[in-house]
Amino acid sequence: MSGTLVLGYDVESASESTAGFMAGAADLHEKYDIPWSIYLTGHTIDAQKDNIKPFIDHPLLTVGQHTYSHLLLKSVYMQPGDGKEIHGCFPSCFVKGGSLEQCTEEIARTQKIILDEFGIVCKGITGPYNYYRGLVDRPDLLQVLQDNGITFSRCNGRDFRDCQPTPLTEQPFFYTDQGFPDILELGIQGYQDDFYWERFDDRSHGETYQDWLYWMLEEISKKDLIFNLCSHDHGTKTKEEFYTHKAWLEDLIKRALDLGIRFAGPEDIYQEMKKEQVA
Ligand SMILES: [Zn+2]
Known part of the structure; x- marks a missing residue:
């Protein structure tokens, strides 16, 4: 083993960018035969379901x-x-942040929309903005996730300043100490998109987002770590715009393949770590 790359996207814009994003991401992931995950807001499903539906059963x-x-x-x-x-x-x-009542209502409502619209029992969540140390201090929220059948979370995605990058030392873990050994926290490592790199990075690994991504790949490959990369449905009105706006993404995939890094989905990581947890 030499590092794992997980590619996950927030589909949240509820705009024309959702259509181009879905078409482009499906095309890209099919081309390289690698898994992808999306985290949908209920609002985006309500506004853009016809543009999401054609891709929702993508294997x-x-x-x-x-x-x-x-x-x-x-x-x-x-x-x-x-x-x-x-x-x-x-x-x-x-x-x-929302109150516990608001969070409970919105999580349950979105589970239902995903089930009603797409026939999918949703098992994952990304908390908007992400948080320092994820949900380790919020067993009440973890209870809400459990009550809604959610088994993997991507909420651990900020540093001690509530900024980014989230260090690679933040690797996936189960919320066992909080009493939820069946909920996996995957985290978002690094920056949650190119625009966050733009804002926060100190350029010590190069002048472009790509330079930083290549450095991350070297790191995870050397240390056999998991890198859960996040991006968004922003600036992607058409499939062509997806490829232009996120040109760094295809380059990243090619570079990772060259380095022998493997690609995995959230549920692959879950199954592997569950086996280790039981052993
Ligand atoms: Zn978001």
Whole structure:
């Protein structure tokens, strides 16, 4: 084994970009025969279901959810401390999370929409914005996930400043200490998209997002780590725009294949880690 790359996308824009994203991502993943996952907001399904449906049974695809309205499961308090503004605020940025009641309602509602519209029993969630240490301090939210049949989470995706990159030392784990040994936290390692690299990266691994991605691949390959990469349905109105706007993605896949890195879906990681947990 020499490193694992997981490719997961937030499909949340509820805009024309959803159609081009779905067509482009399905095409790309088919071309290289590698798994992909999407995390849908209920709002996006309501607005764009006809553009999502044709790809939903794609054999390499895993479907997760991203709440109904992009509601944060926890508050995020970003303090980059680098003299630059963040999300239009300076020097820090606070984004309030939903109440437990709101989170419970939105998670259950989105599970139902995914089941009703696509016939899929959804097992995964990405918490909007992601959080420092994921849900380790929120057994109440983990209970909500369990009650809704969710077994894998992608919520651990910020550093101690509530910024990024999330270090590669943050590897997938089960929420065993919190009393939920059947819920896996996959995390999002690094930056949650090219625009977050743009904002946060110190350029110590090169001048472009691609330079940083190549460095990440070397790291996971050397240390046999998991890299769960995130991107979004932004700027992708057509399949062609998908390939142009996310040109770095195909390059990343090619480079990973050259390095002998394997590709896996969230449920592959779940099954493998479950076996180790039992053993
Ligand atoms: Zn999101």
